[in-house]
Amino acid sequence: MSIVITGANGKLGNLIIKQLLQKVPPNQIIACVRRLESGKPFEEQGISVRLCDYDQPESLEQAFVGASQLVLISSSHHDDTIRLRQHAHVMEAAKKSKAEHILYTSFAFPENGSSSPVHLHLATEHAIRAAGIPFTFLRNALYTDFVEVLDLNAAIKKGKLSIFPGDWKFNSVTRLDIAAACAAVLSEPGHRNKTYEFTTSRPWTFGDLAAALSDLSGKTITLEQDPQIQNWIYGFLSKIDTSSISNDLERILGRPVITLKESIKTFISMKNLND
Template identity: 70%
Template sequence: MSIVITGASGKLGTLILNQLLHKVPMNQIIACVRSRETAMPYEELGIMVRYCDYDRPDSLESAFAGASKLLFISSSHPDDTIRMRQHTHVIEAAKKSKVEQLLYTSFAFPEKSSIPLPHLHLATEHAIQATGIPYTFLRNALYIDFIGTLDLKTAIERGELRVPPGDWLFNSIPRQDIALAAAAVLAEPGHLNKTYELTASSPWSFSDLTAAMAELARRPVSLQQDATIQNWIYGFLRKIDASSTSNDLEQLIGRPSTSLKESIKPFISL
């Protein structure tokens, strides 16, 4: 069996590959990267590295050759038109290379969103299904990283987190949880033509967030709703389904998703 991972030197790809090393022999893993320099640690371990550039269709077919499973990590390009073209290149190459199973990192509950990004992921899913290749869609929740825009350190110093009015609920989790789930699917047989919503086991609120902040900081932190708050992230959050949850991740990794308290530790400097 050969497991090919695109974007293997990126944040998510690195986490997935490192988890996979605990589950399968390294000679079954192929790391596909755009820059070989970023993959030097893999080569030093003895992992096969191949050049793979979504903008270079000629690089993809040879990169995917012999893949029993291809993990296609979605493009991070900010232009959706370019991103969709890149995705098309990958899908076409996967079909030409006769990939046996195509796994794709999608977006959680894209049908319920009203912005282009989740719809692009949905369009990519449909394109993959049209190839006839057995697929697995790993629909990732919005990463917990979004709280980095909320300046939690300042909120702790002030003893107050201010947010716009609303009944805010979130399904966000750390990339590490998503990596664990992806590695489990890659290492196990099956999961053919399945879609997994990889979210928190239960939704959390800004009240939960301030409680976790207070516990970590060992000082009171209150929550205040303020209609004058101006931050692009809230407009984005209102246009996606950031609150629906599933037990798919919990079943794949054999435990609940990481607690909110543990998840926010990297974003609080104490």
């Protein structure tokens, strides 16, 4: 069995490999990277490294040779037209190299969104189905990382978390939980031709975020709705489904997801933590 991971030295790719190493031997993992020198840390662990550039179709077919499972981590390019073309290159190479199974990191509940990225994910899912290769779609919710743009440290300093008005609810998750679930799907049978919505099992609110900040800082953080706030994140959030939930992630993990309080610690200055 050979598990090929594209984008292996990205944030999610790295985490997937770390989780996989707990389940399969390193000689069953192939890390695909855009620059071979960046794969040295993988080689030191006994993992094979191959050149894989979404913009160089000729590199992809060779990278995917012998893949019993191929993890397509969606392109991070800012232009969705280019991203779709890159994904198409992967599909063609996967067919030519006779990859046996594709796992694609899609987006949770894309049918409910109106932004360009969710359309991209739906189009990629359609292309994978059309390719006739057994698939698993891992539809990942928004990463909880998005709260970083809200400047949580400033909220702690002011004792107030200011947000744009609205009935905001979030199904966000951490990359670590996504990676652990992906590793489970890759190392266990029974997941072919299935779609999983990887979200929290209970949505959280900005009130929950303020409460988590209060617990972490030892200060009371109040919540304020301010219609004068100008932050690009709210426009983005309004165009995707941030509230629909599923228990797929917790079921595959076999445990609860990482809590909101734990997941935001990394965005808070040590001096603001309540020790």
